[in-house]
Amino acid sequence: MANGPGYWLRRMGARWVDSTWRLGLATRFLVLILLYSGISIRRFQLVIKEIFNAGVLSLIIILVSGLFVGMVLGLQGYETLQTYGAEESLGILVALSLVRELGPVVAGLLFASRAGSAMTAEIGLMKTTEQLTALEMMALDPIARVIAPRFWAGVISMPLLAALFSAMGIFGGYLVGVVLLGVDEGSFWSQMQAAVDFREDILNGVIKSAVFGVAVTTIALYEGYDAPPTAEGVSRATTRTVVTSSLTILALDFVLTSFMFRGVS
Amino acid sequence: MSDNLVEVRDLSFSYGGRLVLRDIDLSARRGQVVAIMGLSGCGKTTLLKLIGGQLKPTQGKVLVDGESVGDLDLGALYRLRRRMGMLFQFGALFTDMSVYDNVAFPLREHTDLPEAMINDLVLMKLNAVGLRGAMDMMPAELSGGMARRAALARAIALEPKLIMYDEPFAGLDPVSLGVIGNLIRRLTDTLGITSLVVTHDIQESLKMVDYVYFISDGVIEAQGTPAEIRASHLPFVHQFVHGEADGPVPFHYPAEDYALDLGVAHG
Secondary structure (H helix, E strand, O other): OOOOHHHHHHHHHHHHHHHHHHHHHHHHHHHHHHOHHHHHHOOOHHHHHHHHOOOOHHHHHHHHHHHHHHHHHHHHHHHHHHHOOOHHHHHHHHHHHHHHHHHHHHHHHHHHHHHHHHHHHHHHHHHOOOHHHHHOOOOOOOOHHHHHHHHHHHHHHHHHHHHHHHHHHHHHHHHHHHHHHHHHHHHHHHHHHHHHHOOOOHHHHHHHHHHHHHHHHHHHHHHHHHHHOOOHHHHHHHHHHHHHHHHHHHHHHHHHHHOOOOOOO | OOEEEEEEEEEEEEEOOOEEEEEEEEEOOOEEEEEOOOOOOOOOOHHHHHHHOOOOOOOEEEOOEEHHHHOHHHHHHHHHHEEEEOOOOOOOOOOOOOHHHHHHHHHHHHOOHHHHHHHHHHHHHHOOOOOHHHHOOOOHHOHHHHHHHHHHHHHHHOOOEEEEEOOOOOOOHHHHHHHHHHHHHHHHHHHHEEEEEEEHHHHHHHHHOOOOEEEOEEEEEEEEEEEHHHOOOHHHHHHHHHHOOOOOOOOOOOOOOOHHHHOOOOO
16 A cells, blocks of 8 residues: 555645644534523523533542542642641642642543543434434424533533532641641641632632633533444544543643743742 | 425435435325335435435425425524424434423423423323333333334424334334334324335335335335335336345345456456
């Protein structure tokens, strides 16, 4: 076969063109979701049902991961800070790492693999079993009736999950730092309270997680909606959702962080 | 009001440069069951999609209840679709809802009826297909025939004028097959609707339809009442009706010379 440089160049070019197309189509898909969000607002119980599926069912993994991440932060932070006799600042370290970075990012990654993959598989299978076509034939737009409620559920759930992740992580840090290793409880909490700024830290963390929510849910729903209606197509789409949204979260995190925390010392 | 609920005139459709349907003329009278038959992949499901407005014709017109489906904007198409029901090959029931909620779905979405009245309507529709006792079951618990009956109850929920059936007999046991065939006939007669049945099950169809169109390679090869079809001497129809393995439709997919492929040809 013709496997010369021309062949590989063509293949790379084709992949590039294909990726650009997909990015464009996914953006168009997001615009359509926003345009067809009327039903989700009028019948908010549709969104609430999906918040249960995407948010409530992700709680266990988010809470348990948050606890352990916080405990590890407490342990590692204590080791390092102790060298400088600054173990009282453990509260600041744990809280800032979680609220600014780990909360939104790790919760986002977990959300992508738990809820994002489930959304892709569900929409993909609905397409495979002609449920989406059935909706169209019943004079109902699938984007308005099925996709948009899931989108808003993801966007609402994500910041809440990130906040719970951070809260649980801080509790984990407290357990290890204060209860286990004997850091002074008063300094742990008061230093944290003094150093964490609502606007700079907490609000920016919430904005990050909301952006991740939009990205993950759009990718998950688009991949499901676009999946070829076969078993292989749905399984590939599910994998792509997890890979693409994880990479998107990490890339977006860098961009957002560089905008948000430039002036913060 | 025209006698025909569905009229297809001079319809052609091509997809990806390939002509799938060519010069199709077809009509379905109100209150009739019309079958569209042909081998798998002959374009009959495409024809159903064109009638339902999922695809737009490349040339020609599809008229449903006097409206040209291909020329409607999305709002008008959705209004027309409220007068259409469709039964998908495997039912396409919503898997996260019970049978009851599936049948209630179009009523809840498109009407403001009180829940008590929806309850009565759903029970009536389920009773008509014999599944009142299965209303609390989930789609995954139903057999193939039951799923199709439940989907049929959902398709008639809004009392449409036209119901389209995409391969309603595929993969059913002989008893379920008879049940579905009977239901199509009975619902068409009692509700005064028009039914378009896309199928390749000739024996079951000839028992209950009023008119048959045969499609082969994207054109209408033959048409007539079941009696005319049975008596037909057209080779294609004869092969189809009697299920012969070879005839105008060859057993072999077009291929290179067998001996050449095996590498035993001389010269």
